[in-house]
Amino acid sequence: MGEMYNANCSCGLDMTFSIGEGLNAHNRNFINKLLKKQDVETFNEAYESGFVKLFKVENVPYLCEDCKRFGTTFRFTYELHSGETIQLVGKCSMCNKPVRILTKDTMLCPRCGQKINMEEVGHWD
């Protein structure tokens, strides 16, 4: 289950977003829709060969350095039995550029740069 957070800042920023793992976190079909074809093939090959120890899809908050927007995207992580971990992260939903992932403890306001107040307001599947 993922968490819903309300993020607010003294400058007036106020937004709610969903992060964490939903019902599709461990669904292989869901991954097909998120990733590029080549990445799906690489993963499926490893999976079908029995190399994949675990995998998950999460929603993560980001700040886009390019268009300075704040949003959420997916992060797909899979770990191989060899110990190697591969992470694939979605692009900015506005400008399609690579994004910087934030953690909820270090989230700074995209408008004024201050630390944001984070309040858990619910859950999502």
Ligand SMILES: [Zn+2]
């Ligand atoms: Zn952007």
Ligand SMILES: [Zn+2]
């Ligand atoms: Zn602010």
